[in-house]
Amino acid sequence: MSLPRRRVRRLTVLALTGALALAGCAERAEDDQPPAAQDQADFPVTLTPAQGEPLTLDKRPDKIVSLSASNTETIYAVGAGDQVVAVDDQSNFPADAPRTDLSGLTPNVEAIVGYDPDLVVLSDDTDGIAAALTKVDRKVLIVPAAATLDDLYASVELLGKATGHAQEAADLAGRMRADLDKIVADTPKPSEPLTYYHELDTTYFSATSKTFIGQVYGLFGLTNIADPADTDQGGYPQLTVEHILESDPDLIFLADVKCCGQNAETVAARPGWNTLGAVRDGNVVALDDDLASRWGPRVVDLAADIAEAVEKASQGS
Structure with a gap:
């Protein structure tokens, strides 16, 4: 039996809403901890991105700049939206993301540093921007365009770990897999x-x-x-x-x-x-x-x- 359109949409909304609800519950649980414990709960953490060198973050980044629309969506979906201080000019979702005139295509070091980020998320190392930002003591995480669905799930979990939302990200990736499997299975x-x-x-x-x-x-x-x-x-x-x-x-x-x-x-x-x-x-x-x-x-x-x-x-x- 085919899956009605409304039901498909409902599954999608429930999946993302559920993931965000889990993120909210996790954040409330963290709020009950002393600030120092909350900030350091999952840190330090060493990340191994698909591109670039392993990155170690000593503490949870609270001033994130995202120069990739796809990564911006993921950062918000794992529950780290309140840690974002600026996004690029193409990041139009979610609507409340702090959109700026920063560009991921022609990145400007001075403009990025002006937001005093403790983590900059890129999808490409355009014009050697990663090294330029590292030189001025900014942490840089490159999360490239996914080539496969497995790449997508990996990038969700990587951004979850980077932002201190590892469990929320793992839950979200699992729900995405399940929803896609359901949609495909129910399509004639x-x-x-x-x-x-x-x-x-x-x-x-x-x-x-x-x-x-x-x-x-x-x-x-x-x-x-x-x-x-x-x-x-x-x-x-x-x-x-x-x-x-x-x-x-x-x-x-x-x-x-x-x-x-x-x-x-x-x-x-x-x-x-x-x-x-x-x-x-x-x-x-x-x-x-x-x-x-x-x-x-x-x-x-x-x-x-x-x-x-x-x-x-x-x-x-």
């Missing part, structure tokens, strides 16, 4: 594998099965029409209109809704696209650009959107 399987096209922008760049987003689609047994076009094995080939039309995907997922104003109507208006099965059958799916480009706890929401589309397309197949 079509008689024949469905094909799909994931659009990154209006110049037809796409993402293959080897990317993080491609692996999320892979949970549902979908076949990616971009895979044969990935001649340089970079994971993000630019497709031709001819290839898309010839492939005739069953599903079209648009990750260029906010950035480029795309929707089912604009796709149908493209020359020749009205002949595609996905267009004729109403299987052009407008995604939230942010959900489709970030690795973090809201991947469960993305999976719910994909599940709904797969269920609809399966019923018509």
Whole structure:
């Protein structure tokens, strides 16, 4: 039996709410301890990130600067939001995150240090920013973009340990796994594998099965029409209109809704696209650009959107 859309959403909300509730309970328990005990409960801790050298934190960081939208979402989801003093200009979730004009793409040491952080979280070591910050006695943790779901769970737990919320992070990762498994298990399987096209922008760049987003689609047994076009094995080939039309995907997922104003109507208006099965059958799916480009706890929401589309397309197949 398929999982109704409302129930899927409810599962997601309960998962994240439950994780945050656990974080709140843990914080209340810590509040009953003397301040020194609260601050040092899980510290010192040595972290081994996927990139960079092992990092030792002697005490819980209480002034965190995050220069990655995905990592910002995770930091808040594990219950460490009150420790964040500044986030970059792309970190728009949650809404109460202290968004600034700091940039993760062109990081500025002086601007970052101006917030007096005791931990700076990056997704990339752009322009040697990690060494520059370390030189002025700032702790730096690099949490790169997840390539797989296992990478995502590992990054959640790493940020939990870094912020003093290890148990909350472990609980959150477990709930994410369980929710994804539930969504996938309850999504109807079509008689024949469905094909799909994931659009990154209006110049037809796409993402293959080897990317993080491609692996999320892979949970549902979908076949990616971009895979044969990935001649340089970079994971993000630019497709031709001819290839898309010839492939005739069953599903079209648009990750260029906010950035480029795309929707089912604009796709149908493209020359020749009205002949595609996905267009004729109403299987052009407008995604939230942010959900489709970030690795973090809201991947469960993305999976719910994909599940709904797969269920609809399966019923018509």
